Amino acid sequence: MLHLTGASRVARVRVKEFSSEGFAKVPGDIEVGTATVSGSLAAGGRFVAGTAQFSGSHRIDGAVEVAGLLRSRGTLRIGGTVTARAAQLAGSVSVGGSLAVSDRLDWSGALESGQDVRGSQVFFRGRMSIRGTLSARTISGEVDTLSTVGALEADWVDVRRKRSLRDLPLFLLPPPAWHELEVDRIEAAEVHLAGVRVRRLVADRIWLGPDTHIEYVEGTIVSQHKDAHVGPESESPPPPGLSR
Numbered sequence: 001m002l003h004l005t006g007a008s009r010v011a012r013v014r015v016k017e018f019s020s021e022g023f024a025k026v027p028g029d030i031e032v033g034t035a036t037v038s039g040s041l042a043a044g045g046r047f048v049a050g051t052a053q054f055s056g057s058h059r060i061d062g063a064v065e066v067a068g069l070l071r072s073r074g075t076l077r078i079g080g081t082v083t084a085r086a087a088q089l090a091g092s093v094s095v096g097g098s099l100a101v102s103d104r105l106d107w108s109g110a111l112e113s114g115q116d117v118r119g120s121q122v123f124f125r126g127r128m129s130i131r132g133t134l135s136a137r138t139i140s141g142e143v144d145t146l147s148t149v150g151a152l153e154a155d156w157v158d159v160r161r162k163r164s165l166r167d168l169p170l171f172l173l174p175p176p177a178w179h180e181l182e183v184d185r186i187e188a189a190e191v192h193l194a195g196v197r198v199r200r201l202v203a204d205r206i207w208l209g210p211d212t213h214i215e216y217v218e219g220t221i222v223s224q225h226k227d228a229h230v231g232p233e234s235e236s237p238p239p240p241g242l243s244r
Contacts, residue, residue, distance in 0.1 A: 012045070029062070063097070098132070105136070143181045143195065151185040160209065161195025180211070
């Protein structure tokens with residue numbers, strides 16, 4: 001077991017149990033069975049663990065590989081890819097590469113990824129900035145600030161903006177623009193959307209809530225709110241095959 005406190009520096013870590021409090025700097029790889037890290041950790045290599053729990057502000061330059069549960073609260077910056085069986089992320093998480101979770105992925109706060117994000121089930125509340133595709137069997141969440149993702153792919157998608165004053169009775173102003181998710185493409189069996197902008201939506205069954213804007217739809221729209229817009233803007237000709 002290795003326990004670091006205060007300001008510490010070790011070249012690399014390879015132990016069964018690892019814990020750190022205060023400021024720790026590890027230029028090399030970290031390979032452990034269990035990790036409990038608080039305060040601030042700066043790691044220059046890979047981080048490999050059976051389970052890992054972070055709280056505070058941390059930076060890992062290499063890849064992160066967790067066989068079991070990855071849990072983070074605070075700020076976590078990862079330069080490489082991330083793989084884990086399950087992940088519970090709260091606060092701000094930035095991943096330079098892809099994020100792959102074989103089971104359930106939960107996040108609240110902000111998630112940024114330079115590549116694809118995958119999980120069996122994905123549940124979120126907050127902001128996302130994903131350059132690639134977010135894919136899972138189930139994707140469900142609430143957006144509270146302007147978010148972007150290249151594509152959503154799932155059997156079931158339910159994405160809505162955070163409830164705003166616009167949703168309250170007798171409030172006539174439009175909802176804040178930052179309560180939206182911008183997506184280039186969505187492909188799913190069933191889709192429920194509110195406060196989402198999509199260029200291309202392909203799904204078997206579609207429910208469109210308020211302040212949803214869809215340029216092209218392929219599938220059956222089961223329900224459409226009066227404040228949902230389907231089709232290109234009025235100055236552009238409708239694309240072939242547009243259905244309502």
